[in-house]
Amino acid sequence: MKLQGKTAIITGAGRGLGRCTALAFAREGAKLVLAARSAEEIEHVAEELRALRKEAVAVAVDVSREAEVNRLVQRALDAYGTIDILVNNAGSRGPIGPIQEISLADWEETLRVNLTSAFLCAKAVLPTLMGKKQGKIINVATTLNPRPNLTPYMVAKAGMVQFTKQLSRELKDFHIQVNAVHPGVMDTRMQEEIRSAGPKAIGTDMFDRLKEEGMLHTPAEPARLILYLASAAADGINGEYLSFDDKEVKFLIAHA
Ligand SMILES: NC(=O)c1ccc[n+]([C@@H]2O[C@H](COP(=O)([O-])OP(=O)(O)OC[C@H]3O[C@@H](n4cnc5c(N)ncnc54)[C@H](OP(=O)(O)O)[C@@H]3O)[C@@H](O)[C@H]2O)c1
DSSP: OTTTTOEEEEETTTSHHHHHHHHHHHHTTOEEEEEESOHHHHHHHHHHHHHTTOOEEEEEOOTTSHHHHHHHHHHHHHHHSOOOEEEEOOOOOOOOSOGGGOOHHHHHHHHIIIIIHHHHHHHHHHHHHHHHTOEEEEEEOOOSSOOTTOHHHHHHHHHHHHHHHHHHHHTGGGTEEEEEEEOOEEOSHHHHHHHHTOTTTSOHHHHHHHHHTTOEEOTHHHHHHHHHHHSGGGTTOOSOEEETTOHHHHHHHHTO
């Protein structure tokens, strides 16, 4: 079991990639703390895990708010006494449209949900990880190729990659590995929302082409990359940005 005895917080664990990562971690022996705003969704995932005789706690929080993140981390410590892994997966697409039509409020909220949340969660778990001189933080980013009409989201996610590099350098003496992933395009609710906004962001044509080229993933596939980075097999990987669409990355996880 790759994560036997480890405790992991996964944000955005109510559906999509977060849910699949929780299932993959639990199968490998991890104890889970599941976070998202929708209590019903995370409780449902926690029940799925308990039905498999796995340990899971669901905590309904908005990870873009500091007090709620602190409550999440305290709940993890109360439940399991420690934290080993943080997966910053929660995200939302933000406004779709040209920059001149984006309000300041939408810009700030999108950066809060997709970038500030990772800072808040990392900051809250670091005293525990630094005290143990071990740990893993995995940040879910996206492609670094520009996607017009999704600017606040893309900027926040690019910031997540630099945040990963900064943090990895600051923490290298503490044996804490921090890495970012691009999960590729996944058929999830977020993708449905982007598609339904029409060809401004990613139209149905593009979506169909991705499918034809085998580049549309189920979230369970890139969850394997997050599992790999959380495991001891990836101890030597730090400050990297790995894309699930990269053949070498696929090879690495297939042979881990
Ligand atoms: N789908 C893709 O093609 C794709 C591509 C590249 C990167 N990604 C990234 O992959 C990650 C997972 O995406 P997904 O496709 O699985 O999306 P999804 O199905 O929409 O799931 C997103 C999860 O994040 C949670 N969340 C959103 N805002 C939150 C907040 N403020 N506080 C707490 N939880 C919050 C959602 O729950 P609540 O709404 O209940 O809070 C949900 O559980 C995201 O970071 C996304 O940006 C996705």
